[in-house]
Amino acid sequence: MLAPPDLTPPHVSPTVWTLTIVLIVGLLLFDYIFHVRKAHVPTLRESAVWSTLYVAVALLFGIGTVLWGRDGMGTEYFAGYITEKALSVDNVFVFLVIMSSFSVPRQYQQKVLLFGIVFSLVARIGLIFIGAALLERFAWVFYLFGLLLLVTAGHLLTPKSGDHDNIVMRLARRWLHTSERYDGQKLFTVQDGRRMMTPLMLVMVVIGGTDLLFALDSIPAIFGLTQDTFVVVTATAFSLLGLRQLYFLIDHLLDRLLYLPYGLAAILAFIGAKLILHALHENNLPFINDGAPVNVIEISTTTSLWVIGAILLVTVIASLTSDKGKARSMVANLRQLAGEYLALDDAAYAADREKLYARLVAAEQRVTALDEELRRFIPDRDALNATLARAHARHAEASR
Structure with missing residues (x-):
C-alpha cells in the first residue's frame, strides 16, 4: 500500500503554519466585525485605504519569505501572489455581474462578498492539498493542468454574448425557491406562510458555486x-x-x-506552456519518448515573475489610454447611477433624490455626447435604455 504523501514542506515548521493560519483568520474576523457586520456602502476613501493596507500586509509577508524562507521562496510567493491577484480582479468583474443580475442593494453587498471570499478560501485550500497530493504521486498531472490553462486562455479570448448568466446562476434560479424581495440582511424569511430563502441567500449560493469554477484555472496557475x-x-x-x-x-x-481578458489569457497560456514543459522534463508516460524525460528548456520562476508583471503592465496601460475604455467607464457609471436611483425607497429625502437624479442626468449627457463610433460598443444598449426610461419615469412620479 502506498504511503500518504507528505504535503508539509520541511522548511516550514508547524509553529509557522499555525501563526500564518491565525493571521489569515484574524484578518477575516477583523473585516467582519469592524466593516461588514453593520450594513453600509463603503466610501471610495475607505475602500482605497483598506485595499492598500491588505496589499501592504501581503507584501510584508512576501518580504518575510525572502528574508527567512528557503532560496527562491520569495520569488515564488510574489509570482504566485501577482498571478492570483490578477485573476481575482477578473473574478470581481463576474461578482459585479452577479450582484447586478440579482439587484443586490449596495449596503448588503459587503456581506455577500465576505461570504464569497471565505467560501473561496476554504474551497481552494482543500483543492490545493488535493492538487499537491496528485502532483507528488503522478507527474502526468502537470500535462492535465497545463492543458486546462491553455483551454481557459482560449475561452477568455472567445467573444462574450450579452447573456451573463453562468451555469451556477441558471441552476440556482431553477431549483432554489426564494422570496421575491430582500428582507434586510436576513438569509431566510417567511412568505405566504412558507419559510424560504431570501434573494440574499441565493446570491451567496451563486457566488460560492462560481468560486469553485474560478478555482479550476486559479489552482493550476499557481502550481x-x-x-x-x-x-x-x-x-x-x-x-x-x-x-x-x-x-x-x-x-x-x-x-x-x-484588455484585461487578453492579458489574463496571455498569462494563463504562458503558465500552461510552462507546466507542459515541466511535465515533459519529468515525463514518465510510456507513449511519450518511451517513458523517458524529454530534454526541453524549463522556465525559471524569476523569468515567470518578469513576464507576468510585463503582461499586466502593458494590459493596464493599453486599457487606461484607450478611448473605448474611457467610454465604457462612462457607461458603467451611468448604469450604476440609474440602478442606485431605482433602488431608492419612498422614505428617501427629496434633496438626496434630486442630487442623485442630477448626477444621473449629467452622466447620461456625457454618454450621449460620445461619438457614435464609441457608443456602438456600449454593451446591452437596449437594457440600458430601458433602465434609464424607468429611472426617468420614477423621478417624474416622485416629483408630482
Missing part, C-alpha cells in the same frame, strides 16, 4: 509557478484578502480595463 504547498496556500489566501475592498474601489475601473 505552474511553485509546488511548495505553503507558498501556494499563502499566496492564494493573501490575494483573496482585501478582495471585498477592491470590489468597491474598482467597480468603475473594471470597465476601463478593456
Whole structure:
C-alpha cells in the first residue's frame, strides 16, 4: 500500500503554519466585525485605504519569505501572489455581474462578498492539498493542468454574448425557491406562510458555486509557478484578502480595463506552456519518448515573475489610454447611477433624490455626447435604455 504523501514542506515548521493560519483568520474576523457586520456602502476613501493596507500586509509577508524562507521562496510567493491577484480582479468583474443580475442593494453587498471570499478560501485550500497530493504521486498531472490553462486562455479570448448568466446562476434560479424581495440582511424569511430563502441567500449560493469554477484555472496557475504547498496556500489566501475592498474601489475601473481578458489569457497560456514543459522534463508516460524525460528548456520562476508583471503592465496601460475604455467607464457609471436611483425607497429625502437624479442626468449627457463610433460598443444598449426610461419615469412620479 502506498504511503500518504507528505504535503508539509520541511522548511516550514508547524509553529509557522499555525501563526500564518491565525493571521489569515484574524484578518477575516477583523473585516467582519469592524466593516461588514453593520450594513453600509463603503466610501471610495475607505475602500482605497483598506485595499492598500491588505496589499501592504501581503507584501510584508512576501518580504518575510525572502528574508527567512528557503532560496527562491520569495520569488515564488510574489509570482504566485501577482498571478492570483490578477485573476481575482477578473473574478470581481463576474461578482459585479452577479450582484447586478440579482439587484443586490449596495449596503448588503459587503456581506455577500465576505461570504464569497471565505467560501473561496476554504474551497481552494482543500483543492490545493488535493492538487499537491496528485502532483507528488503522478507527474502526468502537470500535462492535465497545463492543458486546462491553455483551454481557459482560449475561452477568455472567445467573444462574450450579452447573456451573463453562468451555469451556477441558471441552476440556482431553477431549483432554489426564494422570496421575491430582500428582507434586510436576513438569509431566510417567511412568505405566504412558507419559510424560504431570501434573494440574499441565493446570491451567496451563486457566488460560492462560481468560486469553485474560478478555482479550476486559479489552482493550476499557481502550481505552474511553485509546488511548495505553503507558498501556494499563502499566496492564494493573501490575494483573496482585501478582495471585498477592491470590489468597491474598482467597480468603475473594471470597465476601463478593456484588455484585461487578453492579458489574463496571455498569462494563463504562458503558465500552461510552462507546466507542459515541466511535465515533459519529468515525463514518465510510456507513449511519450518511451517513458523517458524529454530534454526541453524549463522556465525559471524569476523569468515567470518578469513576464507576468510585463503582461499586466502593458494590459493596464493599453486599457487606461484607450478611448473605448474611457467610454465604457462612462457607461458603467451611468448604469450604476440609474440602478442606485431605482433602488431608492419612498422614505428617501427629496434633496438626496434630486442630487442623485442630477448626477444621473449629467452622466447620461456625457454618454450621449460620445461619438457614435464609441457608443456602438456600449454593451446591452437596449437594457440600458430601458433602465434609464424607468429611472426617468420614477423621478417624474416622485416629483408630482
